[in-house]
Amino acid sequence: MSDYRFINACFSKPVDRTPVWLMRQAGRYMEEYRAVRAKVDFLTLCKSPELCTEVTLQPIDKFGIDAAILFSDILIPVEAMGAKLDFNPAPVFEKPIRTQADVDALRVIDPEADVPFVPETVKMLRRELESCNVPLIGFAGAPFTLASYMVEGGGSRSFQNLKTMMWSAPKVYRSLMEKLTETVIKYLNAQVDAGAQAIQIFDTWGGVLSPADYLNFVMPYTRLVIQGIKTSPEGDKVPVINFVGNSQGFLPLVAQAGGDVIGIDWRIDIAAARNQVGRKAVQGNMDPIFLLAPIPEIEKRVKEILAAAGDTGHVFNLGHGIIPETPPEHVKALVDFVHEHGESHRVK
Amino acid sequence: MSDYRFINACFSKPVDRTPVWLMRQAGRYMEEYRAVRAKVDFLTLCKSPELCTEVTLQPIDKFGIDAAILFSDILIPVEAMGAKLDFNPAPVFEKPIRTQADVDALRVIDPEADVPFVPETVKMLRRELESCNVPLIGFAGAPFTLASYMVEGGGSRSFQNLKTMMWSAPKVYRSLMEKLTETVIKYLNAQVDAGAQAIQIFDTWGGVLSPADYLNFVMPYTRLVIQGIKTSPEGDKVPVINFVGNSQGFLPLVAQAGGDVIGIDWRIDIAAARNQVGRKAVQGNMDPIFLLAPIPEIEKRVKEILAAAGDTGHVFNLGHGIIPETPPEHVKALVDFVHEHGESHRVK
Numbered sequence: 190m191s192d193y194r195f196i197n198a199c200f201s202k203p204v205d206r207t208p209v210w211l212m213r214q215a216g217r218y219m220e221e222y223r224a225v226r227a228k229v230d231f232l233t234l235c236k237s238p239e240l241c242t243e244v245t246l247q248p249i250d251k252f253g254i255d256a257a258i259l260f261s262d263i264l265i266p267v268e269a270m271g272a273k274l275d276f277n278p279a280p281v282f283e284k285p286i287r288t289q290a291d292v293d294a295l296r297v298i299d300p301e302a303d304v305p306f307v308p309e310t311v312k313m314l315r316r317e318l319e320s321c322n323v324p325l326i327g328f329a330g331a332p333f334t335l336a337s338y339m340v341e342g343g344g345s346r347s348f349q350n351l352k353t354m355m356w357s358a359p360k361v362y363r364s365l366m367e368k369l370t371e372t373v374i375k376y377l378n379a380q381v382d383a384g385a386q387a388i389q390i391f392d393t394w395g396g397v398l399s400p401a402d403y404l405n406f407v408m409p410y411t412r413l414v415i416q417g418i419k420t421s422p423e424g425d426k427v428p429v430i431n432f433v434g435n436s437q438g439f440l441p442l443v444a445q446a447g448g449d450v451i452g453i454d455w456r457i458d459i460a461a462a463r464n465q466v467g468r469k470a471v472q473g474n475m476d477p478i479f480l481l482a483p484i485p486e487i488e489k490r491v492k493e494i495l496a497a498a499g500d501t502g503h504v505f506n507l508g509h510g511i512i513p514e515t516p517p518e519h520v521k522a523l524v525d526f527v528h529e530h531g532e533s534h535r536v537k
Numbered sequence: 538m539s540d541y542r543f544i545n546a547c548f549s550k551p552v553d554r555t556p557v558w559l560m561r562q563a564g565r566y567m568e569e570y571r572a573v574r575a576k577v578d579f580l581t582l583c584k585s586p587e588l589c590t591e592v593t594l595q596p597i598d599k600f601g602i603d604a605a606i607l608f609s610d611i612l613i614p615v616e617a618m619g620a621k622l623d624f625n626p627a628p629v630f631e632k633p634i635r636t637q638a639d640v641d642a643l644r645v646i647d648p649e650a651d652v653p654f655v656p657e658t659v660k661m662l663r664r665e666l667e668s669c670n671v672p673l674i675g676f677a678g679a680p681f682t683l684a685s686y687m688v689e690g691g692g693s694r695s696f697q698n699l700k701t702m703m704w705s706a707p708k709v710y711r712s713l714m715e716k717l718t719e720t721v722i723k724y725l726n727a728q729v730d731a732g733a734q735a736i737q738i739f740d741t742w743g744g745v746l747s748p749a750d751y752l753n754f755v756m757p758y759t760r761l762v763i764q765g766i767k768t769s770p771e772g773d774k775v776p777v778i779n780f781v782g783n784s785q786g787f788l789p790l791v792a793q794a795g796g797d798v799i800g801i802d803w804r805i806d807i808a809a810a811r812n813q814v815g816r817k818a819v820q821g822n823m824d825p826i827f828l829l830a831p832i833p834e835i836e837k838r839v840k841e842i843l844a845a846a847g848d849t850g851h852v853f854n855l856g857h858g859i860i861p862e863t864p865p866e867h868v869k870a871l872v873d874f875v876h877e878h879g880e881s882h883r884v885k
Binding site: 347348349352353356357396397398399400401402435436437438439454455456457458461474476478479481482483486490493512514 | 695696697700701704705744745746747748749750783784785786787802803804805806809822824826827829830831834838841860862
């Protein structure tokens with residue numbers, strides 16, 4: 190048993206109450222975060238361990254959340270591979286990856302040399318979090334989601350360049366995915382070595398594919414990433430949360446790809462989702478826009494989700510990141526409701 | 538039994554081969570369509586029966602598709618309710634609907650008086666289609682999808698205005714949905730009276746909701762719409778296709794809302810989807826971007842979908858509309874493959 194209810198919930202062990210953290214819990218909806226961002230641009234923030242530590246801790250201090258997640262961006266290791274990146278504020282790659290030569294020009298990163306600020310932030314955060322007894326989640330984008338930004342050149346609605354590469358030039362696609370897989374494994378293990386106590390893999394865009402395409406073109410790489418994550422320096426198994434956005438049509442495949450916890454979208458009932466992921470824990474699944482609803486409605490929805498998810502193997506979260514328009518007092522109310530109702534219906 | 542394999546497939550009756558039509562089969566990917574659009578703007582096209590008839594027939598003549606669908610836009614009846622609409626090219630409402638007063642200012646339409654060009658187009662199309670023995674599908678947007686454009690003021694990614702109205706001002710939301718439901722029923726019945734032989738309801742954005750919200754805030758209105766559709770002037774039941782985009786997380790609820798055919802997204806296996814919709818027929822479910830794949834890959838995917846869907850109660854389609862970048866010769870290949878392979882595996 191771990192000292193942390195979050196870690197125990199990830200391993201489907203009994204907990205005193207359901208733990209809660211929120212995707213993008215450190216972000217623009219907080220005035221404390223905006224105050225930091227007023228001083229530096231986004232990429233500079235991501236590369237400054239002191240500032241990253243500061244913004245990571247802001248929601249922990251303010252709302253009593255059960256886990257901290259390293260403040261960073263999924264594209265940080267991609268930039269280090271040699272893909273020139275800008276934020277305007279959405280991510281834009283100067284030169285989209287389209288050919289074998291483009292892929293060949295990328296390199297697998299050495300995290301200690303190429304992104305030293307990331308393990309440094311993790312170490313700093315572990316020292317700070319010791320006093321409040323909160324565990325730290327490290328993370329990376331899944332190879333497919335990283336590839337989507339690189340091939341599309343930024344965000345996309347149709348993902349037509351990436352999909353066309355997959356179907357028309359599978360060798361180019363697979364060589365890109367192999368390089369990304371190797372990079373992601375090294376990147377995550379650098380975080381584990383530095384002290385990250387859990388890992389979330391963000392396959393934000395995996396759910397734009399059919400099950401057949403996910404199985405053939407994504408699952409093998411996600412599986413390699415998850416299998417490649419080392420134990421902690423203390424020899425403990427590090428729990429892995431496998432989050433694939435909008436994957437409610439093929440959750441059994443997501444579970445097969447691996448992970449101790451499967452991140453669940455709000456567009457499926459969490460009880461139905463649980464039936465599809467076997468004995469794994471589930472994380473989710475409130476609509477992030479629901480944080481804009483009146484507080485009594487939030488309480489009702491929290492109760493419904495807790496009841497549907499059941500007492501063990503549930504990490505409360507949203508189905509996607511918090512949006513900037515979210516009132517911070519609603520986030521506070523949500524966390525308090527999960528703690529209150531996630532305890533009361535439990536057998537002591 | 539109908540003379541049309543498309544109609545028989547909708548009612549899950551035996552067919553000689555699987556019928557196929559494609560969402561947005563008349564559109565910018567066709568040079569014949571672009572030639573018409575070079576002469577008139579989009580709204581003028583939608584309001585010109587001769588031109589609508591011409592573009593509706595273009596893919597029928599060119600590709601041998603098994604059903605025609607009225608060329609129009611889901612927002613045509615909404616404009617007639619009094620919501621000023623523009624296309625730039627995405628739809629934009631001059632004044633988003635946000636308050637009870639905004640809703641009260643809208644009126645339920647009288648289709649014969651307010652959108653006479655729609656029944657007129659249907660009649661013209663029926664005359665033209667008689668010679669090629671192809672049935673005509675009429676359509677409308679579902680109340681929720683129409684409300685989303687009206688409340689957001691156009692397209693959206695987060696749907697936060699609509700969702701916030703739903704949760705914070707449910708009376709305003711429901712009065713809007715009631716007015717839309719009444720309008721959609723009248724609008725669809727005007728098409729049926731004019732000769733539409735099947736109806737598709739497009740709830741393109743229904744899949745942005747959680748199952749709980751779909752059940753509470755959408756399903757009652759979709760059900761009223763479907764129950765409100767009359768029999769044809771000849772007294773025949775008109776089959777209804779209920780398409781809710783991205784609803785693979787709550788297909789049993791979509792089936793409960795009604796319809797003879799449930800439109801299926803590509804982000805779920807069609808065999809798994811069929812298990813969730815009871816005895817209804819299914820329509821789908823190729824990724825529209827797959828039309829950009831090499832033709833031999835399209836053939837493989839068509840075979841997989843046909844095999845997974847089974848022999849009866851399947852209308853082949855995409856999971857969303859054709860995109861403008863689609864090569865027309867790939868559409869031709871797709872239709873031919875469905876006809877070829879949708880026949881060969883059938884017991885004679």
